[in-house]
Amino acid sequence: MSDVYKKQIGGDHYQSMTIQPSEFINKNNLPFAEGNAIKYLCRHKQKGQKQDLEKAIHYCQMAIERDYPEKKDFLEEAEKEKKELKECYEEAKRQTEERKSKEWIKGYNKWKKNNV
Numbered sequence: 001m002s003d004v005y006k007k008q009i010g011g012d013h014y015q016s017m018t019i020q021p022s023e024f025i026n027k028n029n030l031p032f033a034e035g036n037a038i039k040y041l042c043r044h045k046q047k048g049q050k051q052d053l054e055k056a057i058h059y060c061q062m063a064i065e066r067d068y069p070e071k072k073d074f075l076e077e078a079e080k081e082k083k084e085l086k087e088c089y090e091e092a093k094r095q096t097e098e099r100k101s102k103e104w105i106k107g108y109n110k111w112k113k114n115n116v
Contacts, residue, residue, distance in 0.1 A: 013046035033063040 005023045014020045021042045025035035037059035044052035 011047065013043045016046075017042060031063070033059045033066065037063070 005020050008014050008020075014022070021035075021039040024030075025038055030038070037056045040048065040052040040056035040059065044050075044056070048055070
């Protein structure tokens with residue numbers, strides 16, 4: 001073990017371990033979230049207890065969200081968009097009919113006025 005891994009600043013909770021979490025994390029090039037999860041799992045009995053386990057879970061959740069984001073249900077999304085488009089179409093159609101009706105009445109009244 002390198003001298004850098006023999007040294008610990010702020011406590012001795014890693015000193016008794018066969019391999020310190022930081023050495024394992026660095027030598028395996030683990031990403032931040034996974035490294036922190038390992039660190040908190042290793043030290044929970046000597047230091048933060050239940051809170052350290054909760055922190056480890058939190059870092060695992062971060063890794064899950066980062067690497068395995070929930071996939072949207074594309075069929076559900078398509079159905080939702082289809083419904084919205086249909087509603088827009090129906091509203092546009094209603095407005096067009098209303099406009100045509102007003103224009104027809106206006107035209108009829110103009111015709112009636114000129115032909116009476």
